[in-house]
Amino acid sequence: MINIPKGCKDVLPQEAPLWQRIERAARETAKIYGFGEIRTPTFEQTELFARGVGDTTDVVTKEMYTFLDKGGRSMTLRPEGTAGVARAFLENGLAGGAMPFKAYYLISAFRYERPQAGRLREFHQFGAELYGSALPAADAEVISFAHAFLARVGIGGVKLKLNSIGCPACRAKYGEALKAYFRPHIDEMCADCRIRLDKNPMRILDCKTEGCRKFTKDAPAITDFLCDECRSHFEAVQDLLRSADIPFELDARIVRGLDYYSRTVFEFTSDALGAQSTVLGGGRYDGLLAQLGAKPTPAVGFAAGIERLLMVLAAQGEESAPAGCDVYLAGMDARSRQQAFLLAQQLRAEGISCETDLMERSLKAQFKYADKLGARFVAVIGEEELAAGEAAVKDMQTSATERISFARLAQYLKGN
Ligand code: HAM
Numbered sequence: 001m002i003n004i005p006k007g008c009k010d011v012l013p014q015e016a017p018l019w020q021r022i023e024r025a026a027r028e029t030a031k032i033y034g035f036g037e038i039r040t041p042t043f044e045q046t047e048l049f050a051r052g053v054g055d056t057t058d059v060v061t062k063e064m065y066t067f068l069d070k071g072g073r074s075m076t077l078r079p080e081g082t083a084g085v086a087r088a089f090l091e092n093g094l095a096g097g098a099m100p101f102k103a104y105y106l107i108s109a110f111r112y113e114r115p116q117a118g119r120l121r122e123f124h125q126f127g128a129e130l131y132g133s134a135l136p137a138a139d140a141e142v143i144s145f146a147h148a149f150l151a152r153v154g155i156g157g158v159k160l161k162l163n164s165i166g167c168p169a170c171r172a173k174y175g176e177a178l179k180a181y182f183r184p185h186i187d188e189m190c191a192d193c194r195i196r197l198d199k200n201p202m203r204i205l206d207c208k209t210e211g212c213r214k215f216t217k218d219a220p221a222i223t224d225f226l227c228d229e230c231r232s233h234f235e236a237v238q239d240l241l242r243s244a245d246i247p248f249e250l251d252a253r254i255v256r257g258l259d260y261y262s263r264t265v266f267e268f269t270s271d272a273l274g275a276q277s278t279v280l281g282g283g284r285y286d287g288l289l290a291q292l293g294a295k296p297t298p299a300v301g302f303a304a305g306i307e308r309l310l311m312v313l314a315a316q317g318e319e320s321a322p323a324g325c326d327v328y329l330a331g332m333d334a335r336s337r338q339q340a341f342l343l344a345q346q347l348r349a350e351g352i353s354c355e356t357d358l359m360e361r362s363l364k365a366q367f368k369y370a371d372k373l374g375a376r377f378v379a380v381i382g383e384e385e386l387a388a389g390e391a392a393v394k395d396m397q398t399s400a401t402e403r404i405s406f407a408r409l410a411q412y413l414k415g416n
Pocket of ligand 1: 308
């Protein structure tokens with residue numbers, strides 16, 4: 001037998017309803033917040049991610065699915081959605097359109113990580129991006145969108161953690177402070193952190209190695225290095241969130257694992273998850289579009305991990321219910337099965353979901369199967385019913401049975 005690739009998951013029909021519930025909540029919330037759907041390719045030129053996500057991040061240095069296509073071009077399966085949306089925005093001339101530009105996406109993404117609970121190699125994201133506004137109100141709108149989405153899915157007990165990582169000027173000063181702090185310990189830290197120290201010291205803060213984490217605990221906090229503009233931007237975002245009754249905690253440890261962020265960063269975490277507790281993360285990234293060749297365009301967005309949301313729902317005791325069907329049409333012999341087939345066609349054309357016997361089961365076995373399907377009614381068509389042009393319709397909740405003519409069946413089922 002050929003197995004599924006490591007770190008991937010099948011979604012089986014009985015699991016799909018919960019996925020659909022999350023996707024529905026995503027689309028409904030996006031509509032309310034005025035975000036239109038954008039779809040971009042599953043793979044892009046490798047350079048997009050190297051330049052966009054950052055070539056000192058774990059995502060780019062270790063986790064990308066990169067391959068040469070038959071034309072010898074380097075391509076990469078997207079490790080996230082933000083860079084592709086930015087590329088599409090530029091390439092399609094949307095920068096010249098009405099601002100702000102607001103788009104959402106439901107995608108699969110790929111990272112070659114060590115699989116564990118909540119960490120997959122192919123995973124799914126619901127994400128949203130807002131371009132063109134540098135105002136704190138844009139950060140607050142995006143955070144409010146994320147908050148409303150989680151509420152609509154029915155995710156309970158999440159915490160919003162908020163931080164500001166400042167602008168490049170604040171970060172340059174902070175970087176120097178981090179270098180001074182880590183340098184005396186660097187020989188005891190991992191090989192990656194030794195490289196990060198000179199290239200991008202902030203990346204040390206999200207090193208996953210235990211040996212490094214004991215040093216990151218007491219590292220200087222970015223919030224002590226913010227310039228006046230970044231500080232007042234951050235305070236204005238907080239004021240707006242307070243006025244919208246969106247609770248948050250300040251957490252100077254949130255630096256995010258991707259390089260494009262500036263100013264506001266945030267994560268929603270859930271105690272229901274283990275080590276991979278972040279269900280949704282995002283922030284402002286005012287430098288990315290310019291880095292990809294556009295005129296400077298401020299931007300802010302987020303992405304939620306759908307598998308992690310499903311884990312939270314499972315921890316809340318929510319399971320997928322079978323999709324159910326309105327009516328099961330039970331036939332007893334060849335002629336009544338044929339009638340059931342015809343009736344099924346008519347009922348389906350009326351939008352009524354129905355199933356018939358495709359296995360030549362006994363009546364008892366058909367009832368058992370209908371029960372498994374979660375059928376609301378079972379309509380039995382035997383020899384006698386066939387002669388009368390009627391079905392014996394059993395309400396599976398009350399067990400009451402009524403004879404209903406074939407002609408009235410659709411109306412009867414719709415009325416119940
Ligand atoms: P991210 O924090 O890398 O941000 O991913 C967002 C979410 O995707 C995470 O919080 C997590 O729930 C989920 N996720 C990430 N990696 C995995 C994995 N290997 N397995 C399962 N779930 C995972 C971004 O991707 C940014 N593009 C978000 C963003 C949009 N920032 C601005 N705009």
